[in-house]
Each structure stands twice: as structure tokens, then as C-alpha cells.
Amino acid sequence: MLSVQQLTGGYSGDSIIKNVSFEIEKGELFGILGPNGSGKTTLLKMLSGILPYSSGKIELIEKSLKDYTPKELAKIIAVLPQHSIQSFSYTVKETVSLGRYAHQKGWFQTWSHEEEQIVMQAMEQTGVTQFENHYIHELSGGERQRVYLAQALAQEPEILLLDEPTNHLDLSFQKDLLDMLKDWTRNRGLTVISIFHDLNLAGLYCDRLLLLENGEINIKHTPNEVLREDRIRNVYNTKIEKHPHPKVPAPQMVLLPEDTDEKKDFYCIDESYLECSNERLVLRSPIPLRTMSSGVVGSGVGWNQMFVNRHVDKDYDCSDHRKEMQDYLKVHGFEPGETVGMMTAVMLEDVCFQHYKEENFAVFIIVTAGVGNAIDAARSEQHAYHMIPGTINTWIFVSGELTEVAFIQSIMTATEAKAKALQDQGVKDAVTGTIATGTSTDSILIASTQRGKKLEYAGTITALGKLIGKGVYECTLEAVQKSKKRVTL
Amino acid sequence: MQKRFTRKHLNNKVFAYILAAAFLVIAMLLGISIGTVSVPALDIIKIIGTEIFRLSPNEQIDSMYSNIVMNIRLPRVILAGLVGASLAIAGAAFQGLLRNPLADPYTLGVSSGASVGAVITLFFGLSIPYLGLFTLPLLSILFSFITIFLVLLFARKIDRSMKVETIILTGIIFSSFLGALISLMIALTGEELRQIIGWLLGSVSMRGWDYIKIILPFFIIGSVILILNSNELNAMSFGEERAQHIGVNVQKRKMMILIAGSILTGAAVAVSGTIGFVGLVIPHLTRLLWGPDHKHLLPLSILTGSGFLILADLVARTIISPTELPIGVITAIIGAPAFAIILMNRRRERRG
Structure with a gap:
């Protein structure tokens, strides 16, 4: 549809765009990225025929861009600029109607019913029909942007060029606009070429991306290839990390703020932050902790500051425990969004905790254990499924900086240590009669301050792994003993 | 809120044309009727009916009345109307093209350019063969076109984005410079000094039908070109890109509009000297009342502009009668404060 070959040019002699070549297919959503001053807008101006280029070729539907008259071009390409000038107070409808200019013929351009229809439809699509008789200068920046989009749509273009279309829009309109563009490319064969400032939006919506660096193409490829951590770091010259989007398979680039002094303070999480009562165990961290957990609330990976292990009766109704637990947290003044919440039927006075210190990191372990539901994991298929409040809850607080690998290895190490403790206590699976490896509803939490010593691994023979293994083993052992004592009493 | 209310209620375009046409007709009748000898409105209609449309007169009309109307007042009123219309539509077009409500032939220096052309013609007694009577307006038009071209070129050199203030400042610089050139030529002529100065301040008195013949073709050509570019003017209000x-086709259309604007200004200056602010106030007022759509703005500016200048001329010749004030004095007294108010409003808008 659009083919650009060895395009070079810029303003008054300076070549801002150098030797740029790419091709765009019909129905594509094509994103142009690049830092400030990399030539994005210049390139777009050349594509829209505003700025002449000094060498190279732009071919639009097998014809050179230079051979189009402005009117012919306007029927194929519509542009939504970054800034628009409004000097006089035209109404929204007058403004949108101007988009029909190229389609009108003759000296006395008559306004047909069909034209009216197209204008109304364009306003409908961008949701500005309600402002039809308002003046543009009365509208907010975002509303104005939608009016100009309607104007561009009234041109009935095959290609839509956009310069940072989401610039003035709030979150919901950003999403609406891009969803709309995506839909039009899929279902109506509209081709969209857009400059993006926001790498993540570009990554989410574009089929292909072109990364400009100093007027030259750094790469053109799929979002996943273009949005490489090291590439973006080099081109934009900033600290950035790439993470997968939690819901869709698209890359997301995350900015990393420069470390400030306040962030370097070392915190040691220990029993001084722990409150024990018969109703619940609460640990209030002075700073948000990076967590990986299998709690009822705040499970998975996240940042949390409150940790609640709540006692419930054995006959607790587990039908909607998640909602019930959230309500419980709210009632007691915990914000569910920053709290990891667990449940146990175990008597909370039997909690065991221990603080283990190494030279420049520390581990604080808290275990509540009951073995009523003890199960041998190797033979668990012999058990019927029941949701029963968890019986061994293990909390591991690390004062240090953990990698993702270390988080996962911490869980492995802790689980192995727990199994060993049960084995040494001779806890048996009541159904199979074999040694149990845990209970049916165990929960685990690894939380780290992410400050201080960098701890890359947590396997059983690493420094961290050794502390966790030892700590979980000792605490679980003691907790199981206490729990057994209570049963025999 | 107030403004919106007004526009909503007046937003009937037919009503707008009727009102503007009525204004023009009333202004014409007043212009012909009032003077040292007062002519009743009914007689005016009868005289015009007899003399121009060759209707058989039902009753005899005083031949003195007939003389005053046909030889003195009617040509004067028509000339004032044509000059006002030319300046107003040229102003509306310049404002739309430059996206700038402060633009008008006078503030842009185009009027001064046209004056230089005219004064040069008078000064050197130029007469281009075959053109005769049209030498003066053609040179005025040529000079006004050169001036607007230079003003825009300079403004662009100073500031690529062509801000409002830059264009106005450049226009003022050119006006001053061209004004000095005119003064120089006047100083060198010595005789006819008073006549040239009177002409420069602007006047439509004692011009007769000949001057109407000079301006009419240019007025028609210029206005037709501009009205045919209404849609383009609307589009260019949103910026050239x-x-x-x-x-x-921005380059082509911009050139057409600038040429048409220069034709109108040059011709108006050639017949009446420099009359300021008509091209500023009238389009602005019209836009405020009926909206910025050039399809209606341009014709409405023609009607209102001509009516306005006829009334201004009436005031100029009656207010301290029997002495006549230059008409440019009246328009400036109304126009300069209006200019200041528009400028202040714009500043406030930008800040707010």
C-alpha cells in the first residue's frame, strides 16, 4: 500500500531523516517510535506530503507521492496532527464538515444528503455528536482531539496518519481510541500509521513497530523484537526494564527511577514488627515488601506492606473465602490491595518464629502448623477434594534483595525443609499411612525488602538457602510439636 | 455565555442577509438624504426610479433634487459603499488566511503600499499607454501586492511560526517606511500638497461616476475570487498544514487570496486614499454575530462594510459642516479602540 525507499530529507538542507525504507500493508497498525528529536514527526510530515523530501521514493498505491494533487491525496491519506490551531470559533460540525473538502466537486460545492450522512457518522464514531453545535474552543483538549479525528474520518481515508494521538487524552479515551483504531484496521481494512510516545501502548496495539534513532531506522519488527530491554535502554539512554504484560502476550517497558538515599536505608524485618493475638498474627512492615505468596488475598507476585494470618474455626464456611477474607481485612483496617492474608484453624498461640542473621542479610521465619490434614503428596490422589482452612502457613521475610530466581528457589527450599520436619516428626497421612509431606492446604509467603545485599540464588547450599532451610525446619518442627501437644492434651 | 446566546438566536443565515441588506439600504438612503439640502427619502426613490430604471414619472420632481441626487450624492454614496465593501471583504480574507483577527489591509501595510503606488503615479505623472484612467489603480494594486508579499516574507524570516504580533509588527514597520517615502515625495512636490494629503487621509468626496467605473471591475473580480475560495479560507483557518x-492546494490558493486581497485594497486606495480599520472592524463584528464560516462571512462583510463606510462618510461631512472631515478620521476613531479591545481579548484568551 505504502512503500518508502531510501527516504532522506528534512528542513532547509539538513537531513533529519536518513535513508529510511519500509513498506506498509493494507490493514496494518504500524507504530513509529523514537526519542525526542529522532525525526518521527518529520517522517510523518513527509508521508503526508507536507514536507518535500530530498531523495528517495515514497510510493502510494503504485504511484509516487509527488504525483498526487493535494485533493487526490486527501482522499487517501488523512492526518491527525499533534497540535491543531483554532483561531476562530467554528462549531464542531462545521469543523468536521471541512473534512469533506476533497470529495466536493466544482466551484459551487453542494452539500448532499450523503455528505451529511458521512459527517454525522464520523462524529458518531468518535463520540462528539453531543457537541455538534458547540464551539471548538469551548471543548477540552481531549474532546478537541476527537473532533479532529472525526474530521480526518470524514475524509474517508484509506490511510490514517497520527502524531501521538493519545497525547491529550485521559486513560479511558486513550484505550477507546486505540481499541477503535485496532478495530478499524481489522474490520474495515483501514491502514494506520502512528507515532507513539508511550512504548507500552505501542507494544500493546501495533502489529509492527519502527524505531527511529537520529533519523535512521534502528529496527523495524514486531513489538516483542523492537521492545528489547537493551535496545530501548541504548536508544532512549535511560534505565528501563522489560516485563511481560500480566494479561496479554505483549511486552511492557518499565521505567526505573534513580535510587534516592531514602531508598538505600536498610530495614531488618524481625519480631518487633509482629503483633500476636489469638485472633490473628499481623506483621506491619515499615516499607512495602516484594512478595510471592499463595495467600487467600494478595496471592501471586506483588508489593505488600501488611501480612495477616487469621484464625478461623474448623467449621469455617469456605464457599466464598476470598470475598469474606477481603471484607474481614477491610473491617479491621487493612487495605486488601497491600495486604497478604492467610487463614488457619490452628491456635495462634502455637506460632513459632525465629530471626536468623547473616553478615549483611537476615531472614525472619514465622510458622503456624497443625497436621490434622497431613497428606503424602506422592499419594494425594487417594484423597477427596475439600477446602479446609490451611494448616501449615510459612512466612519467610528476607532483609535483602532477591532475584526472581531466588524467590522461586526460596519456595523450593522452604517446602523441602517443611517436608523434612514432618518426616522427622513422623507425621503420617491418615488415609495412606505413609509419611506426610505437608497438609492439603498449606500456604507460603516469601517477602523481601529488596534492599541491601543482592541475593541471586536461594538453593539449599547458597547462603540464603541455608538460612531458609534451617529456619523453616526448626520453626516447623517446633510448631508441629506444639500442635501435637495440644491434640494429646 | 452571553455571546453564545446571541449567536444561537441570530444563527439564521437568511435573517443575517436580510438584516445586513436592510442596513445597507437604510445607510444609502440616509447618505443621499442628509446634507446641506435635505432630500426626502420618498423623492430619492422616485428620482432613482426615473433616472436609472427609466420609469415614467408620475409627478414632477424638483430638478435641483434630481441634480443633487444623481450628480453629487448618489455617486458619492456608491463609491463609499464600494470602497467599504472592498476593504471589508479584503480584511475578512486576510484575517482568515493569516488566522489573525487583527489583520486588515491597513495594519498589514498593504494600504500604505497601494498609496505609494498611487503617489508615484501622481508624482511622476505616469500614464501607461492604453490604460489611461486605469494606470493609477493598477499601480496601486501592484504595489499593494508587492507590499503584502514582502511583509509576509519578512515576518516568516523573523519567526517561522508567523505569530500574530510578528505579522502586525512587520506591517507597522512597512507602513512607517512607506509613509516616509510618501512624505518624501510630498515634500518634493511642494504644490498640490494639501490635495495629496487630503487624498491620503481618505475621502470619497467630489469623485463622481468616473471613479466608480475605476473601482467596480476590480471590486467584482476580487470579490468573486475570494468568495470562490470560501471553503479554502475555512480550511486555512485551521493552519496551512x-x-x-x-x-x-495551499500554495496556489494562498496566492489567489493574496492577489484578490491586493486587487481590492489597491483599487479602494486608488479611488479614495487610505481609509483604515474598515477591514478590521467589519469582518470581526460580522464573525462575532454570524460565525466564522467564510461562505457567509465574505458576502455579509461586503454588505455591512459598504453600509458602514456610507455612514462614516455621512458623519465626516455633516458633523462639523460645512467643513468636511477626512473619512479616515472617522473610521480610525471607531477602529483604533476596537483594535485595542480585540487585542486585549486575545491576550486574555491566551493567558486563560
Whole structure:
């Protein structure tokens, strides 16, 4: 549809765009990225025929861009600029109607019913029909942007060029606009070429991306290839990390703020932050902790500051425990969004905790254990499924900086240590009669301050792994003993 | 809120034309009727009916009345109307093209350019063969076109984005410079000094039908070109790049509009000298009342502009009668404060 070959040019002699070549297919959503001053807008101006280029070729539907008259071009390409000038107070409808200019013929351009229809439809699509008789200068920046989009749509273009279309829009309109563009490319064969400032939006919506660096193409490829951590770091010259989007398979680039002094303070999480009562165990961290957990609330990976292990009766109704637990947290003044919440039927006075210190990191372990539901994991298929409040809850607080690998290895190490403790206590699976490896509803939490010593691994023979293994083993052992004592009493 | 209310209620275009036409007719009748000898309105209609439309007179009309109307007042009123219309539509077009409500032939220096052309013609007693009577307006038009071209070129050199203030400042610089040139030529002529100065301040008195013949063709050509470019003017109000995106051949259309504006200004200056602020106030007022759509703005400016200048001329010749004030004095007294108010409002808008 659009083919650009060895395009070079810029303003008054300076070549801002150098030797740029790419091709765009019909129905594509094509994103142009690049830092400030990399030539994005210049390139777009050349594509829209505003700025002449000094060498190279732009071919639009097998014809050179230079051979189009402005009117012919306007029927194929519509542009939504970054800034628009409004000097006089035209109404929204007058403004949108101007988009029909190229389609009108003759000296006395008559306004047909069909034209009216197209204008109304364009306003409908961008949701500005309600402002039809308002003046543009009365509208907010975002509303104005939608009016100009309607104007561009009234041109009935095959290609839509956009310069940072989401610039003035709030979150919901950003999403609406891009969803709309995506839909039009899929279902109506509209081709969209857009400059993006926001790498993540570009990554989410574009089929292909072109990364400009100093007027030259750094790469053109799929979002996943273009949005490489090291590439973006080099081109934009900033600290950035790439993470997968939690819901869709698209890359997301995350900015990393420069470390400030306040962030370097070392915190040691220990029993001084722990409150024990018969109703619940609460640990209030002075700073948000990076967590990986299998709690009822705040499970998975996240940042949390409150940790609640709540006692419930054995006959607790587990039908909607998640909602019930959230309500419980709210009632007691915990914000569910920053709290990891667990449940146990175990008597909370039997909690065991221990603080283990190494030279420049520390581990604080808290275990509540009951073995009523003890199960041998190797033979668990012999058990019927029941949701029963968890019986061994293990909390591991690390004062240090953990990698993702270390988080996962911490869980492995802790689980192995727990199994060993049960084995040494001779806890048996009541159904199979074999040694149990845990209970049916165990929960685990690894939380780290992410400050201080960098701890890359947590396997059983690493420094961290050794502390966790030892700590979980000792605490679980003691907790199981206490729990057994209570049963025999 | 107030403004919106007004516009909503007046937003009937037919009503707008009727009102503007009525204004023009009333202004014409007043202009012909009032003077040292007062002519009743009914007689005016009868005289015009008899003399121009060759209707058989039912009753005898005083031949003195007939003389005053046909030889003195009617040509004067028509000339004032044509000059006012030319300046107003040229102003509306310049404002739309430059996206700037402060632009008008006078503030842009185009009027001064046209004056230089005219004064040069008078000074050297130029007469181009075959053109005769049209030498003066053609040179005025040529000079006004050169002036607007230079003003825009300079403004662009100073500031690529062509801000409002830059264009106005450049216009003022050119006006001053061209004014000095005119003064120089006047100083060198010595005789006819008073006549040239009177002409420069602007006047439509004692011009007769000949001057109407001079301005009429240029007025028609210029106005037709501008009205045919209404849509393009609308598009260019959103910026030249935007206009090109929409499909306007910006370079070609801009040139057409500038040439048409210069034709209108040059011809008006050639017959009446420099009359300021008509091209500023009238389009602005019209836009405020009926909206910025050039399809209606341009014709409405013609009607209102001509009516306005006829009334201004009436005031100029009656207010301290029997002495006549230059008409430019009246328009400036109304126009300069209006200019200041528009400028202040714009500043406030930008800040707010």
C-alpha cells in the first residue's frame, strides 16, 4: 500500500531523516517510535506530503507521492496532527464538515444528503455528536482531539496518519481510541500509521513497530523484537526494564527511577514488627515488601506492606473465602490491595518464629502448623477434594534483595525443609499411612525488602538457602510439636 | 455565555442577509438624504426610479433634487459603499488566511503600499499607454501586492511560526517606511500638497461616476475570487498544514487570496486614499454575530462594510459642516479602540 525507499530529507538542507525504507500493508497498525528529536514527526510530515523530501521514493498505491494533487491525496491519506490551531470559533460540525473538502466537486460545492450522512457518522464514531453545535474552543483538549479525528474520518481515508494521538487524552479515551483504531484496521481494512510516545501502548496495539534513532531506522519488527530491554535502554539512554504484560502476550517497558538515599536505608524485618493475638498474627512492615505468596488475598507476585494470618474455626464456611477474607481485612483496617492474608484453624498461640542473621542479610521465619490434614503428596490422589482452612502457613521475610530466581528457589527450599520436619516428626497421612509431606492446604509467603545485599540464588547450599532451610525446619518442627501437644492434651 | 446566546438566536443565515441588506439600504438612503439640502427619502426613490430604471414619472420632481441626487450624492454614496465593501471583504480574507483577527489591509501595510503606488503615479505623472484612467489603480494594486508579499516574507524570516504580533509588527514597520517615502515625495512636490494629503487621509468626496467605473471591475473580480475560495479560507483557518491535509492546494490558493486581497485594497486606495480599520472592524463584528464560516462571512462583510463606510462618510461631512472631515478620521476613531479591545481579548484568551 505504502512503500518508502531510501527516504532522506528534512528542513532547509539538513537531513533529519536518513535513508529510511519500509513498506506498509493494507490493514496494518504500524507504530513509529523514537526519542525526542529522532525525526518521527518529520517522517510523518513527509508521508503526508507536507514536507518535500530530498531523495528517495515514497510510493502510494503504485504511484509516487509527488504525483498526487493535494485533493487526490486527501482522499487517501488523512492526518491527525499533534497540535491543531483554532483561531476562530467554528462549531464542531462545521469543523468536521471541512473534512469533506476533497470529495466536493466544482466551484459551487453542494452539500448532499450523503455528505451529511458521512459527517454525522464520523462524529458518531468518535463520540462528539453531543457537541455538534458547540464551539471548538469551548471543548477540552481531549474532546478537541476527537473532533479532529472525526474530521480526518470524514475524509474517508484509506490511510490514517497520527502524531501521538493519545497525547491529550485521559486513560479511558486513550484505550477507546486505540481499541477503535485496532478495530478499524481489522474490520474495515483501514491502514494506520502512528507515532507513539508511550512504548507500552505501542507494544500493546501495533502489529509492527519502527524505531527511529537520529533519523535512521534502528529496527523495524514486531513489538516483542523492537521492545528489547537493551535496545530501548541504548536508544532512549535511560534505565528501563522489560516485563511481560500480566494479561496479554505483549511486552511492557518499565521505567526505573534513580535510587534516592531514602531508598538505600536498610530495614531488618524481625519480631518487633509482629503483633500476636489469638485472633490473628499481623506483621506491619515499615516499607512495602516484594512478595510471592499463595495467600487467600494478595496471592501471586506483588508489593505488600501488611501480612495477616487469621484464625478461623474448623467449621469455617469456605464457599466464598476470598470475598469474606477481603471484607474481614477491610473491617479491621487493612487495605486488601497491600495486604497478604492467610487463614488457619490452628491456635495462634502455637506460632513459632525465629530471626536468623547473616553478615549483611537476615531472614525472619514465622510458622503456624497443625497436621490434622497431613497428606503424602506422592499419594494425594487417594484423597477427596475439600477446602479446609490451611494448616501449615510459612512466612519467610528476607532483609535483602532477591532475584526472581531466588524467590522461586526460596519456595523450593522452604517446602523441602517443611517436608523434612514432618518426616522427622513422623507425621503420617491418615488415609495412606505413609509419611506426610505437608497438609492439603498449606500456604507460603516469601517477602523481601529488596534492599541491601543482592541475593541471586536461594538453593539449599547458597547462603540464603541455608538460612531458609534451617529456619523453616526448626520453626516447623517446633510448631508441629506444639500442635501435637495440644491434640494429646 | 452571553455571546453564545446571541449567536444561537441570530444563527439564521437568511435573517443575517436580510438584516445586513436592510442596513445597507437604510445607510444609502440616509447618505443621499442628509446634507446641506435635505432630500426626502420618498423623492430619492422616485428620482432613482426615473433616472436609472427609466420609469415614467408620475409627478414632477424638483430638478435641483434630481441634480443633487444623481450628480453629487448618489455617486458619492456608491463609491463609499464600494470602497467599504472592498476593504471589508479584503480584511475578512486576510484575517482568515493569516488566522489573525487583527489583520486588515491597513495594519498589514498593504494600504500604505497601494498609496505609494498611487503617489508615484501622481508624482511622476505616469500614464501607461492604453490604460489611461486605469494606470493609477493598477499601480496601486501592484504595489499593494508587492507590499503584502514582502511583509509576509519578512515576518516568516523573523519567526517561522508567523505569530500574530510578528505579522502586525512587520506591517507597522512597512507602513512607517512607506509613509516616509510618501512624505518624501510630498515634500518634493511642494504644490498640490494639501490635495495629496487630503487624498491620503481618505475621502470619497467630489469623485463622481468616473471613479466608480475605476473601482467596480476590480471590486467584482476580487470579490468573486475570494468568495470562490470560501471553503479554502475555512480550511486555512485551521493552519496551512491542516488545510493541506484536508486537500487544499495551499500554495496556489494562498496566492489567489493574496492577489484578490491586493486587487481590492489597491483599487479602494486608488479611488479614495487610505481609509483604515474598515477591514478590521467589519469582518470581526460580522464573525462575532454570524460565525466564522467564510461562505457567509465574505458576502455579509461586503454588505455591512459598504453600509458602514456610507455612514462614516455621512458623519465626516455633516458633523462639523460645512467643513468636511477626512473619512479616515472617522473610521480610525471607531477602529483604533476596537483594535485595542480585540487585542486585549486575545491576550486574555491566551493567558486563560
